[in-house]
Amino acid sequence: MTTNFYAPPSAFRGQRVVLPDDEARHVCSVLRAEAGDEIMVVDGEGVWSRVRIDHAAPEQVVGTVKERRTDVGEPDVSVTVGMGMLTKRDRFETFVEKAVELGVARIAPLSTRHTEQASVRADRLRRIMIAAVKQCRRSRVPALAGPKSLDELLAGTTAERRFICHGESDAVPLGPALEDIDGEEVLLLVGPEGGFAPVEVERAQAAGCIPVHLGARRLRAETAGIAALTRVLL
Amino acid sequence: MTTNFYAPPSAFRGQRVVLPDDEARHVCSVLRAEAGDEIMVVDGEGVWSRVRIDHAAPEQVVGTVKERRTDVGEPDVSVTVGMGMLTKRDRFETFVEKAVELGVARIAPLSTRHTEQASVRADRLRRIMIAAVKQCRRSRVPALAGPKSLDELLAGTTAERRFICHGESDAVPLGPALEDIDGEEVLLLVGPEGGFAPVEVERAQAAGCIPVHLGARRLRAETAGIAALTRVLL
Numbered sequence: 001m002t003t004n005f006y007a008p009p010s011a012f013r014g015q016r017v018v019l020p021d022d023e024a025r026h027v028c029s030v031l032r033a034e035a036g037d038e039i040m041v042v043d044g045e046g047v048w049s050r051v052r053i054d055h056a057a058p059e060q061v062v063g064t065v066k067e068r069r070t071d072v073g074e075p076d077v078s079v080t081v082g083m084g085m086l087t088k089r090d091r092f093e094t095f096v097e098k099a100v101e102l103g104v105a106r107i108a109p110l111s112t113r114h115t116e117q118a119s120v121r122a123d124r125l126r127r128i129m130i131a132a133v134k135q136c137r138r139s140r141v142p143a144l145a146g147p148k149s150l151d152e153l154l155a156g157t158t159a160e161r162r163f164i165c166h167g168e169s170d171a172v173p174l175g176p177a178l179e180d181i182d183g184e185e186v187l188l189l190v191g192p193e194g195g196f197a198p199v200e201v202e203r204a205q206a207a208g209c210i211p212v213h214l215g216a217r218r219l220r221a222e223t224a225g226i227a228a229l230t231r232v233l234l
Numbered sequence: 235m236t237t238n239f240y241a242p243p244s245a246f247r248g249q250r251v252v253l254p255d256d257e258a259r260h261v262c263s264v265l266r267a268e269a270g271d272e273i274m275v276v277d278g279e280g281v282w283s284r285v286r287i288d289h290a291a292p293e294q295v296v297g298t299v300k301e302r303r304t305d306v307g308e309p310d311v312s313v314t315v316g317m318g319m320l321t322k323r324d325r326f327e328t329f330v331e332k333a334v335e336l337g338v339a340r341i342a343p344l345s346t347r348h349t350e351q352a353s354v355r356a357d358r359l360r361r362i363m364i365a366a367v368k369q370c371r372r373s374r375v376p377a378l379a380g381p382k383s384l385d386e387l388l389a390g391t392t393a394e395r396r397f398i399c400h401g402e403s404d405a406v407p408l409g410p411a412l413e414d415i416d417g418e419e420v421l422l423l424v425g426p427e428g429g430f431a432p433v434e435v436e437r438a439q440a441a442g443c444i445p446v447h448l449g450a451r452r453l454r455a456e457t458a459g460i461a462a463l464t465r466v467l468l
Binding site (some may be wrong): 004073074075094097098101103131134135137138174175212215216217218220223226227230231233234 | 249300308309328331332335336337369370371372408409426448449450451454458460461464465467468
């Protein structure tokens, strides 16, 4: 059993679960599971189940929940990342995959002064996120917000600790700035390819964000996002 | 001036530098630089130069070095990463790009028990590495070793601090294990998709490697590599 399977809450009725079609195919064709085998199933909303397979066919896999646990594989800290949308979609997708693996709770694609990309492919990102959740053995699929401006994100956040990645001289190193974070809600802002404009950093600071930098090398936007999440979550 | 340019040591003669063809084209067509403008040029072996352009044409850019510095953008710690070759080449390439940005000194593609990939495209990786060096404003292009076995890498290392990423119960968290690293040579081992085999972890331990884990979620191989380098280098 090297990966978890995914079934949304609606696939469960009492102790009975009917896997979605693509998961059923995977159980049968890749895993070659049979009735009596056990698999781990997450519902993407925090519930992890150990499931005994009762019936296994590529068109339908039905099982019985033998054990339920909550928030398996989830971190103590709840991190929302506001990430500038990137011109190259594959780089944003790499970021999203890694962010899920690292344990992010919510991803908000940001439209900023220097953003040249106007949209994300939400369906595609959602598939990437579910695959990452299964692979890394989390039990929650992070929330994916619709693209929003920095002001909208700042107006809607309740995070106790707020950071904006910004490579300028008034920024402090992220590592030391993270001390004492434990069980808190964190907001992390990462700019697009061109970084944040000075006026954006000022507005974020006015909203309680601490400008932080990520060392001597200028990281690509998605690398900065991955590195910052690594420091917050690992 | 948003990016550095690259010219190997052989392009310099005294204070005079002749940019390689592709860099010359970039200077003229993208940057639209003219004689009298200044650019930053790194030689990939630790020398950073501020260069005044004397002659700018797409087929040849010639300049004069006005200032030289050494190891601009280089980290204090010298990190060699032994990374299991990945079945999907694009994931290994993503790892290599991020490793360069984060400041790695040497990348050794590893052939291990669970490695299904037998080779890397060294020319392509080298191009990715040079692009990343320019983009992140380092001055050294990391060394890229030929694929080798774990035993070969362990036999050849002189690193004072050695770690093997391994998600099992005898591993300690990487963060605390890194305390007191300062100006030392570090070896970091990261397995391929299937991780290291127990016998490989044992051999690495016998060679002085500390087994470390990267938290509660099972990271993809290249994510583990990026996250571990982030913890060592940032």
